[in-house]
Amino acid sequence: MNPTLQVTLGALAYIGLKILACAAILVIGWIIAKVIGTLVDKGLAKVRFNHLAQRTGMDRWTGRYTPSGLVGMVVYYALLLFTFQLAFSVFGPNPISNLIDDVIAWLPRLIVACVIIVVAVAIANAVFNVISNALSHFSYGRTVGRIAQVAIIALGAIAALNQAGIATTITTPVLVAILATISGILIVGVGGGLIGPMRSRWERALGRIEEESTRVSAHLKARAAEQETAAALTKARGDTMVQPKYPGETPQDVKPGTKVTAEEAADRLTKKATALRNDMKPGPEL
Structure with a gap:
């Protein structure tokens, strides 16, 4: 051959x-x-x-x-x-193998980035729930919670992209530009032509916060009065219980005349709670 x-x-x-x-x-x-x-x-x-x-x-x-x-x-x-x-x-050795090796070497960074996203979303949801529940009596509670949630998710997304090495030349300058823009607005606006509008805005905001605080305080007092009313009614029902009949004795009340006193106290507390609720007025929106 x-x-x-x-x-x-x-x-x-x-x-x-x-x-x-x-x-x-x-x-x-x-x-x-x-x-x-x-x-x-x-x-x-x-x-x-x-x-x-x-x-x-x-x-x-x-x-x-x-x-x-x-x-x-x-x-x-x-x-x-x-x-x-x-x-x-x-x-x-071939180009396809080299490409696959690079992708496999990048996988751990991708996994860490995914973990960062998951943790950021979980923390953002927890912060939103805490803030919205803590400020549930205020009209702006959910708005503040939502702003905090979005900010945490945005920071987590930027951190995940940097960890994965994706668009680092874009995300970092964008973050710097956003922070610089906010700082410039605050410096120029607060220190310049927006002094008057900012002052009036802060006055309205502080007035609204004071009204909200007063309204929440009145609400809590009304709730406390309602609880006292319920406790007084429960005590009135309990004080009118009849002692068990012992041999040779007739049933008698434990505390005669207590029922009338408890009902009068309950009526007074109910009127007090109603008056507090009538005094509660919603504050004007910002």
Whole structure:
């Protein structure tokens, strides 16, 4: 046989074996990735991961996937990347293998960025609930809570993008520009032409806060009066109980005449609570 033909056939057979090995690795790796992704999805669903995501509000960002299904899909594609890396490494150093190696090396940063987003959203929701409940008696309570929530999520998103190395040349200057704009508005506005409007605005705001505080104080006093009324009525009912009849004795009240006194006190407390509620007036909006 011609030596040149023999060398060519040997090279073709060698390449064919590499192609078969690559195909076998791809098929086996695809099956393993599919099975593991499904197991992750079902396992997270059993441990109520979807319920946790719903409580933290993360289910709004998963699209048509369930939170556990999305995590299972991420695991599936991550395993596929490792499968492609192993399969193309059969052919030795090549551009495709180098690209896959770079993507795999970037995956830990992506995972940390996702964790940052999840933690930021959870903290933002907790802060919103705390502020809105603490200021529930004020008309601006939910607005303040929503502003704090959006600010925390924005900072978390910027931190996640920086961690992942995505658009760092854009996010950092944008953040600096926003902070510089706010600082410039405060410096020029408060120190310049907006002194008069800012003064009147602050006066209205402080007046509104004082009115809100008075209204909340009156509301709390009315609630306390209602509780005292309820306690007095309960005491009145309890004081009119009749002692059990002992042998040779007739039933008698524990405290005769207490019922009338308790009812009069309850009436006075009810009138006091009504007067306090009538004094409560909603303050004008800013």
